[in-house]
Amino acid sequence: MASSPTRTGILIGAVAALTWVAFGFWAFVFVAVAMAIGALVGRIVEGKLDVSALVGAFRGKRSSS
Template sequence: MTSSATRTGILIGAVLALTWVIVGFWAFFFVAIAMAVGAVIGRIVEGKLDVSALVGAFGGKRSSS
């Protein structure tokens, strides 16, 4: 039996591939971006992603001394 993460990865790949085949590249691109944004929001809600560290990383601040 495969792991849950493997199954999730397969499902995500299938959704993206079908999107590309059925409606084209730009729809695929939009779906991929929307999925990434959803994943980040999910991590924030679960408390697994520190927003202040993320903002600091994009702002060019170093996380270590």
């Protein structure tokens, strides 16, 4: 069975909801932040995110590319 973005989204939502129910709001926030950081690192490793452009965006530099 192939993985699809919809199934991945459902799995992520289920993990987040179960975390909230089982451990409370702050555990949910921690899991959500950890998942976002993991996604960011994954994009960098795959080469789908330009780190220098990201740093420039945080510094307030604009780029049209």
